[in-house]
Amino acid sequence: MLETKEKNTLLKKIIAIVLGFGPGIFAIGYTIGTGSVTSMIVAGSKFNMQLLWVLLISCLFSGVLMFAYGNYALITGETALYGFKKHFKQGKVLAILIIVGITFGQWNSLMGILGISSNIIYEILAINFEGLSAFKYETVLVTAIVIIVVFYLLMLVGKYTFFEKILVIFVSLMGVSFILSLCFVQPLSVDVVKGLIPTIPDVPGGKMLVAAFVGTTMASATFLSRPLFVKGKGWTIKNLGQQKKDSITAAILIFIISGVIMAVAAGALFYQGKEVTQVLDMANTLEPVAGKWAVTIFFFGALSAGLSSIFPCLLIAPLLIADYQSGDIDTNSKQFRIITFIACLVALIGPVFGANPIEIQILSQVFNVFVLPLVVLGIIMIVNSKRIMKGYKTSLFVNIGLYASLLFALIISYNGILALFEYF
Structure with missing residues (x-):
């Protein structure tokens, strides 16, 4: 009886910790979607753990940027784009460029996310219902429509806490699924260590994957x-310490979950000389090693990653526009509903044309890197203005991190341009 009580208490504590996770859960939702999963799996299958260093640096800079943007919001009470527009001479132009760039990248990503999630559901159904294989296109399309309609209807509920709780569930399922998959297959320890030494694979598609890595992680x-x-969480200047912990926790979790996904792909695919080109490739090679149960766990993790990204991707355009207009978002407004509806239609383009969601996903992540230098430059200017930050001085460590992030973002953007020239 006492044992049962102790177990219940422990379970309650774990649930409380998970549900107590702050705005960082949205950072994980944005970052580890099918874009990240796809990039990590393709990288692991092609290059083993060689790109682990890119992931580590990206997560380090992501933590610094999350901290800087969060502190700015708590100290000034303002949001980012509204602040750019208000405080800088060319702030309006900067803000509009950022809105267009990010919306383009995220909506492209949404196409890939919906395509991959629908394909995963189809593959799970096809394992159990063999007759479905003749109707792959129709099944994938209908599944995509059902998913996006359900998510649009959930969007209309429009409460921050509601979105947060759903994301917590999906992100937790995703993390557990991929860690379980790692129990079946692992890379060699020496390859993990080698992966921390900076090198870019000198093969076709190497530059593309490096850019995609940064595009999805930063x-x-x-x-x-x-x-x-x-602000949606209700945090104020009293929560500066909590905001710092939340940023660090989010960055660490992004690194761990993403690293585990890459390791699973390296262990299952690279050593067998197999690469990922289709959705089913992601899990099929686990089957000889660990059976259909492992395939199901892996698919479940990838599906959770996809579903955890749909909310943030649908939210991004109305969030940015509301941010630019006033710094506040009304999820019950007509503007919010129209923009999210357009995003839902864009998401269906990939499934309607039967495009390969793996290619769409990696390309969309590459496009994300081009707006990154502007986003880093904007926050550097803001947090170093005593007038805007009300006398709060940004530490030397954070400034070093921000300037290093800017340099890294510029190098990766240049790398992304070269990658796109190679691709097209």
Whole structure:
């Protein structure tokens, strides 16, 4: 009886910790979607753990940027784009460029996310109902329509806490699923260590994957939306310490979950000389090693990653526009409903044309890097203005991190341009 009580208490504590997670859960939702999963799996299958260093640096800079944007919001009470427009001479132009760039990247990503999620559901159904294989296109399309309609209807509920709780569930399921998958297959320890030494694979598609890695891990949407989610949480200047912990926790969890996904792909695919080109490739090679149960766990993790990203991707355009207009978002407004409806229609383009969602996803992540330098430059200017920050001085460590982030973002953007020239 006592044992049962102790177990219940422990379970309650774990649930409380998970549900107590702050705005960082949105950072994980934005960052580890099917874009990240796809990039990590393709990288792991092609290059083993060689790109682990890119992931580590991206997560380190992501933590610094989340912290800087969150602090700015708590100290000034303002959101990012509204602040750019209000405080800088060319702030309106900067803000509009950022809105267009991020919306383009996120809506492209949404196409890939919906395509991959629908394909995963189809593959799970096809395992159990063999007759479905003749109707792949129709099944995937109908599944995509059902998913996006359900998510649009959930969007109309329009409460921050509601979105947060749903994301907590999906992100938790995703993390557990991929960690369980790692129990079946692991890369060699020496390859993990080698992966921390900076090198870019000198093969076709190497530059593309590096850019995609940064595009998905250092996601501009994550940083720009942070002030809105910090405000949505009800945090004030009294929560500066909590905001710092939340940023660090989010960055660490992003690194761990993403690293685990890459490790699973390296262990299951790279050593067998197999690469990922289709959705089913992601899990099929686990089957000989661990059976259909492992395939189901892996698919479940990838599906949770996809579903955890749909909310943030649908939210991004209305969030940014509301941010630009006033710094506040009304999820019950007509503007919010129209913009999210347009995003839902855009999401269906990939499934309607039967495009390969893996390619769409990686390309969309590459496009995300081009707006990143503007987002980093904007926050550097803001947090170093004593007038805007009301006398609060940004530490030397944070400034070093921000300037290093800017340099890294510029290098990766240049790398992304080269990658796109190679691709097209």
